[in-house]
Amino acid sequence: MERDNHQEGEAQGVKICDPPCESNPPADTLATSLSLLGNHMFPDPVERNNSTTVNKQELSNPILSDVTEEEKSVDAEPQSNQVTKLEAEEAEISECQNNASSQTLDEGTEDAATDNDRSDSGEFVVAMLAKAKLEEQGIGVKGRSSPLLEAGIQESPAFMSHRDEDVTAESWRQHRKHVFVLSEAGKPIYSRYGSEEALSSTMGVMMALVSFVQSGDNIIRSVYSAEHTVVFLQKGPLVLVCVSNSRQTEQQLRGELLYVYYQIISMLTQASISRIFEHKKNYDLRRLLAGSEKILDGLLNLVDSDPSFLLAAxxxxxxxxxxxxxxxxxxxxxxxxxxxxxxxxxxxxxxxxxxxxxxxxxxxxxxxxxxxxxxxxxxxxxxxxxxxxxxxxxxxxxxxxxxxxxxxxxxxxxxxxxxxxxxxxxxxxxxxxxxxxxxxxxxxxxxxxxxxxxxQSYSVSQVGVSDLRHFMYKPFDVPDNYRQLTQFTSPEMEAPYSSEEEKMRLLDLYRYMHSRIHSTSRPLKLIYHVAERETLLAWVTSKFELYTCFSPLVTKACAITAITKLLRWIKKEEDRLFIRYPQKYSxxxxxxxxxxxxxxxxxxxxxxxxxxxx
Amino acid sequence: MGEKLPRVPGGARLHSDGLSRPVQTLRVKMVLLGSSGVGKSSLALRFDKDEFRSTTPTVGCAYLTRVVHLSDVTLRFEIWDTAGQEKYHSITPLYYRGAHAALVVYDVSQRETFVRAQVWLKELEKQYIPGSTVIWLVGNKVDRAQDRQVSVQEGQSLANDRGLLFTETSALLGDQVCELLLAVAHRVHECIGAQQGGLSEWQETAHVDLHRRDTFNPFVSCCKVGP
Structure with a gap:
């Protein structure tokens, strides 16, 4: 699988791209900064250099160069044995063979393949973060005490428990996805789990990483380790960091960080945030965000559980x-x-x-x-x-x-x-x-x-295709219906996806399909994926984007017929499923x-x- | 004070009430001010529905209405429950401008909210001509007696110094909450209702009350509360 090839190339890597305003720095700048990084951060820099990959992105055209860079890395890798690639007329079908189908996403063989290469170097950031956390044990998890931060006095118990979590506990580390927001001065602004105060030195380490790479005229984008992906996003005076052990791609995680940033902007506006930090670099933005943590918590829960965010519709x-x-x-x-x-x-x-x-x-x-x-x-x-x-x-x-x-x-x-x-x-x-x-x-x-x-929302059974379990359909703008709000339609998640865990599992499969379709290095138009307990088919055309989930025993021919039926059904129900002609007034x-x-x-x-x- | 207030279900949707009555219905704009988490929304919920729920921090400002019947007049309270969060302070003047009554609320178990209440009072005093607004100091959460950080005497003496009225309440238990609203109603009616054009009459299709807006200078700057 393509993503897995990437993982082999980048799994251990620190991905860095040059800031957009700079011209290409000499190659040795990167090398120097990396080795410096190694000297400072790694116990044993020599060994690390073997297993750490740096992805540098050329500034003049970051997206293009990204593609070339990644393609090179794909080309350099021997084709994965588990994947067979077929060229179809207008689409590329990549189909997992039977042996691959017996593996879940979470337990791909690529893990085994790369495990040998994996030294703990890849986890250096995670280790550093953990170390910083241990040092914080003295600080404890006391809630904020500043008189200026009066929020949280009358909050619901569930809310309190997240904020009061012991950041030194193993359970804190086990969270699927951490999100941190800090200011450029390294001041904590938000943490999804645990109080920001207890995490201030962890965030200090994050800021150190960001500014260290920045001092070499580069921008840190992500760090991969065996279990975690750390994604950095710098927006104006704010730095957003996501530490995830879900198997989401860097692009998806960065998109989610962007939502967090937008939610903060929605409360304060970009202009006032810039003004505030122009005047006072070490301003504690929590003063202004006090009481809004719940809105950010809610957003992150929605991002995890609602495909609208993934589909941007x-x-x-x-x-x-x-x-x-x-x-x-x-x-x-x-x-x-x-x-x-x-x-x-x-x-x-x-x-x-x-x-x-x-x-x-x-x-x-x-x-x-x-x-x-x-x-x-x-x-x-x-x-x-x-x-x-x-x-x-x-x-x-x-x-x-x-x-x-x-x-x-x-x-x-x-x-x-x-x-x-x-x-x-x-x-x-x-x-x-x-x-x-x-x-x-x-x-x-x-x-x-x-x-x-x-x-009520509708059931997939109304479509009348027996093997179809669930789908998400997102039509694109039609020329004569300009500037419409992008929408998607999807039935209720029913058995076997009724429990929270199963829903999440299906969403994770969709996220995986989405990452394959929207891969920057090798985007696909059609993908047929045999997973352990279901078969998925994703298809993107100039008119729509479609993700379907079938029972595991469906054949490819069956699935294609089913999709034809489904599309016919959607066309018939269009007026009911979508806001077709948004009304305007003056x-x-x-x-x-x-x-x-x-x-x-x-x-x-x-x-x-x-x-x-x- | 012991008079039982008539319960009005769904306070915000009382439009058909009042008009049919022979008594005059006057509009009273009341604003709740104070730090985040002192219980402004809980007080408002008591005023509105006489119930208690644990609330989340208010976003912007919540608007509720509540009708209070006095012996000779009916007052329609338009309650602006402002957010205590600092990010909303720049817009709070929108809500307290033109208010007939302002409740400045603090939490008796949190001294800093009492300090903050004094800042709010200063802010209010800058904007108001004495006598045009009934300002009431409210110490909430008396149910937390064991954690009390601000004594009754302190609250009372602050109120006396500034010529305000003072009540301690518990929105959780409902202590003194209805009494407070009734007392505010009487006071507003006595002080402002008697003045020429002090309170406007409420009609079914009431529009923006331009009258009061004009009596105050437009705000130059929004908020000087922060340090």
Whole structure:
């Protein structure tokens, strides 16, 4: 398997790429920095050099050179015996032979092949991190005590337990995926497990690695060890680090770190974060993020359990198109100046979305922004208390300014149907609340809530293909339907994927398929993968991306027929499964303000920025 | 004070109430201020539904309404439950501007929240003409008697020094919470309701209350709370 070839090449490696602003440094810079790294970090540098691979990426064209670099490494490796590659007309099928099919992803033979090469050198960072942790034993796991950080006083017990975890315990090390956020000065900002304070020296080590590599005009990207992948992401003054023992690829993990970064931006804006750190390099950003840890925790749980993030598409609830249209019409009629988006959500899935006309001409609402909004709603039970009015930044729409979000549940006390109205005017609360009243009235008149309550996600059995267990289908933009929000559809996960472990296992298989399809070195269009307990087929064309999961005994011919049937079914159900034609409205009575959503607020956000807090 | 308040289900959706009554319904804007985690949302939930739930940190600001009937008038409280988190401080003035009542809440078992409450009071005093706003100091979480760090006397003397009203409550047990709201209602009605144009009448389709907004200078800077 291709990924495994990579692993052989890179598994032990520190992957470094040059910063984009620099010209190519002389080759010896890298070598020097690496050997220096070795001298400082490794107990035995000579031995390490044999097993440590550095991937340098040329700056002029990082993606291209990445491909060449990786291809070289693939070419250099003897073809793996477990993999047979077949060329198909428009697709490349790589099929695992029977012996490979008896192995799960987690226990590939490549492990055995590379095990001999593996010295503990590859784990040097992990070892360093662990060492730093031992030194912290004295610090303990006391919660934060600074008087400025008053959050966490009244948090739920489950929340407390994560924060209070003993960072020296083995169980802490066993977590599937750690995420750390720190400032460039090495100040801890967030840790998924354990308190940031107890981890400050661990984060210090991380920052040391980052700045050491940086001093050689390079950027550290990742470190591979036998069990862990450490991925680094630098965004402005923030450094995000993921330590994962899931088998996700570096690209996927970096994508997840980017979501964490965006969620932080959504609360503070990129402009204020830059300003804060320009003025005070060692500012403790936890002051501003206090109380928001739960939002980041929630995001990371969603990233692990919800394929929307992997696919970068939103999941909308299947709804009879007549009902969806009537809901859109209700939203269209309840507008006010400076309102830019109206969104109806049920059970964390989109019901419908309508948007201001001129705004959508300038920029489209990105799925990632919708994910952040959905996470915000899901992570805060406080929303169930009443009406919420809060500033929120949509980082992909405009990372430097705030929208004002009005959030209210329409069906208390059940709280499943949620209305989200986004305005650019921070004073608009009463006007927007009035829109909600109109929407509520219209929905009562049309009995919409009880109709929505009956709506459920669908079962894969409705497709009528016996061997098909689950699928994810993501259509791409159709030219005549421009700037549509990218969506995907997927049935409920049913037996045998009903337990949390099995769901996760299936998602891990999908993540693996996704990484093969989107491999930078050798992207595939079609992949048929025989796993231990199921068979998967992923297919990407110019029109859609499809991941399917079949029972293990399906034949290739059967699977292909099944997919044809499935595609026919999706085509038939399209109107129900997707938001087909997003409705638009115009709130132009105040064109100076509404002409460019968000822009008008830029001035305000500067005035209202966080500088005054410093 | 012992008067039993009528329970109003789903406080935010009371639109049909009040109009049918012969008594006047006046709008009262009340804002809850204080550090994160002192129990502002829990107090608000008590005001609204008289129940207690462990809450998560508030995002931005939560808006609730609650109708209080006094003998000769009905007050419709529009309660702005602000987030205590520092990142929201820059927008908090949005919510407390034009408020008729402000509850500055601290946690009696956390001294720093008491210190913070004084900062909030200073901030409020900068913006308000005395007499236009009823400011109430509230020491919450008296159920944590064993961890008490701020005595009743301290709270009372701070209130006396600044000419504020003072109550200690427990949102967890519901102690003094309804009494507090009723007392605020009486006080607001006495002090502000009597003034010319002090309280506006609430109507079914009430729009933004521009009237009060104009009486204050627009904010130049948002927040000077941080050190």
């Amino acid at each position: 939103v999941h909308c609830l299947p709804l009879a198109s007549s009902l969806r249209d009537s809901l859109s019409q209700i939203l269209l009629k309840a507008i006010t100046p400076n309102l830019v988006f109206s969104i109806l959500i049920a059970n964390n899935q989109l019901l419908t979305i309508v948007q201001e006309k001129t705004v959508i001409e300038d920029a489209r609402l990105e799925p990632a922004d919708v994910h952040l909004l959905l996470n915000l709603i899901g992570a805060s039970s406080a929303f169930q208390a009443g009406e919420i009015w809060t500033p929120i930044c949509l980082p992909l729409f405009n990372p430097d300014c705030y929208f004002y979000a009005y959030i209210s549940y329409l069906d208390p006390p059940e709280c499943t149907v949620c209305l989200l109205l986004l305005s650019t005017d921070k004073e608009a609360f009463y006007a927007v609340a009035e829109c909600k009243r109109k929407i509520e009235e219209a929905m009562t008149a049309q009995n919409s809530l009880s109709l929505i309550a009956k709506v 709130t132009t009575p105040n064109p100076s303000k509404s002409s460019r959503g968000g822009k008008s607020d830029q001035q305000d956000s500067t005035e209202n920025g966080f500088l005054s807090l410093l």
